[in-house]
Amino acid sequence: MTEADRTVLILDSQLKLRNRFCDEAMLELQERYPGRPLCNRQWYNTYIRLWNEYARTN
Numbered sequence: 023m024t025e026a027d028r029t030v031l032i033l034d035s036q037l038k039l040r041n042r043f044c045d046e047a048m049l050e051l052q053e054r055y056p057g058r059p060l061c062n063r064q065w066y067n068t069y070i071r072l073w074n075e076y077a078r079t080n
Contacts, residue, residue: 043072 047068051060 039076043069043076046072 047065048060050068050072051064
């Protein structure tokens with residue numbers, strides 16, 4: 023495996039993680055505030071909290 027292949031794999035896994043946390047943050051806020059439009063700040067804070075929880079456990 024070349025260095026470029028490893029870089030592609032790392033970037034791909036980081037994008038998948040980011041997408042997972044984006045989705046989880048959105049779902050969490052929709053469950054917490056059903057029927058309410060989502061505020062960007064709330065979503066961002068939830069996203070950062072999920073990312074930090076993941077970083078602490080891994």
